Amino acid sequence: MTSSGIDSSAVALFSARESERFLSNNPQSVAMAERARASLYKGVPMHWMSDWSTPVPLFVSHAKGARFYDVDGHEYVDFCLGDTGTMFGHSPDPIAHAIAEQGARGLTTMLPGEDAIHCGELLSQRFGLPYWQVTTTATDANRFVVRWARAITQRKVLLVFDGCYHGTVDDVMVRCREGQTVHRSGLVGQAYDLTQYSRSIPFNDLEALEAALAQGDVAALLCEPAMTNIGMVLPDPGFMAKCRELTRRYGSLLVIDETHTISTGMGGCTRQWELDPDFFVVGKPIAGGVPCGVYGCSAEMAEAMASVGKGSSEETAGHGHSGMGTTLSANALAMHCMRANLEQVMTQQAYDHMLPLAAELAEGFRRVIRDHRLQWSVTQLGARCEFQFCPTPPKTGAQAEAAFHDELQMALHLYLINRGILITPFHNMTLCCPDTSREDVARLIETLDQGIGELLAIPGARS
Incomplete structure (x- = not known):
């Protein structure tokens, strides 16, 4: 059992299953990753792009508003938004x-x-x-x-x-x-x-x-x-x-x-x-x-x-x-x-749309955490919110870092990606933009709920 409340061996099984699903569903990304390794260090134009949860990089075709599309034709609801770089949506x-x-x-x-x-x-x-x-x-x-x-x-x-x-x-x-x-x-x-x-x-x-x-x-x-x-x-x-x-x-x-x-x-x-x-x-x-x-x-x-x-x-x-x-x-x-x-x-009207959605998302995260009886917490700041693997929101950087569980985080991220949802890598942060809809928020909450449920259903996950 880890500080996240979920056994690491169950996380490993869950992650392996999701990796196989990704590789099967994304043949063009797999092929491009192989080609890229011949000319790009680690197969990506910036080395940290290989640190996402996917077994090979996910190659993007185009993006607009709150969505992007990969080279295999899959559509994604984007709650990462370039880690704030496109906080107001892709190509307004x-x-x-x-x-x-x-x-x-x-x-x-x-x-x-x-x-x-x-x-x-x-x-x-x-x-x-x-x-x-x-x-x-x-x-x-x-x-x-x-x-x-x-x-x-x-x-x-x-x-x-x-x-x-x-x-x-x-x-x-x-x-x-x-x-x-x-x-x-x-x-x-x-x-x-x-x-x-x-x-x-x-x-x-x-x-x-x-x-x-x-x-x-x-x-x-x-x-x-x-x-x-x-x-x-x-x-x-x-x-x-x-x-x-x-x-x-x-x-x-x-x-x-x-x-x-x-x-x-x-x-x-x-x-x-x-x-x-x-x-x-x-x-x-x-x-x-x-x-x-x-x-x-x-x-x-x-x-x-x-x-x-x-x-x-x-x-x-x-x-x-x-x-x-x-x-x-x-x-x-x-x-x-x-x-x-x-x-x-970057207008008041944009914020008036984004902030209530983020509050709704944060409350949805809290509900999922309660329903699964997990000792996690949620922090929100304006259009940004995050669920963290600790019972109360951290007060210092050291406390926030102590709550990291990289394997669990990446497994959950990969589960979401395999179902057409992207959140910020390296931790569990989300952003809502002016093109994000209530349906998008509900979909993220429901999919995360489903993923955690499937993970906890693995024998020994709570042992």
Whole structure:
């Protein structure tokens, strides 16, 4: 018996059966996987694409709205939505039109157009920070903000929460183990000691937060307002307000990364919870699925940024050698799509549709868990929800990680895939988009209920 309440041998039998079903039903994906191995490392264009629950990668043909279709002609209801990259659905019509329009009049020029002004104005209205910069990814945005924070404060240490998600920024690739900051396990090719200038503490731990900040060397606290990639972890009441208070008290900046938590509602947690950050970052969905990220800053930070480098013999920080910016940042295609997304897709009407459906899905998960007498829990944040293999929602990244059961999770995911439903890999998270229907939600709940029932029917599953 595992902490999930289901015997591992039963999970293995269940998974083997589902793998056979997948291989039998997906001959084109199997053939493409074999062909791909001759030219693509691990047979995929990005190595983690081979880490899904399927025995070979599932190859996609096309996607639209809340659905995608594989090369074998199967239709899927998509609750993963590119792990937030297409949070408002695949190829919304305004984005498809924007791509066609801009595709005919130039993709990248290294110069701004009128769309840039519209985007800046729309971002300021949406998120409440007056000044904006555009990047190609949220990873880039976080990386550049960390540079600004260190330059402004003249401090070197970055503070993050254990289990955080901020893309692939080097400085965040650390964990907290027994009160000590260590490198993340599995980190490849790391040439220098990240713990020299990065510090990791548990989420929701005010004592650890103040102790870390009180050392007086923290340039910034970079955080998600709710953790989303180690398993969903919501902040305790008042915790984020305390983050703002303590960072100000000890002279550190507060950077809020809402690349996932933008699912909370219009303006993300930053507007919904009045977080008042110094810097704000969001990526993935901001341009409707076209690669793009942005960061915003307060007027005080903009003034401090303008002062960086003045009075020295070096070029000012606005120069191209600042360590910030890539040639494709703020390209014309991304700017046109971001404008269309902010004006026509990422709307209050969209959230008004998504949020009630996610609440309905979360309640359905709870009902299935109760009916099967499992000691699992459910966490919801706006349009996002997740079931976790622990009796109460976790309070820290370590608690969320302790609830992982990779084999069970992957077996359930594969069961769903074999029946035309996709949820986010690597944990049990779902997103509802404007094209998700109540019927889609009911289908996911019913199929998960059926899968758990079949798993528990295996002799010895509860032994």
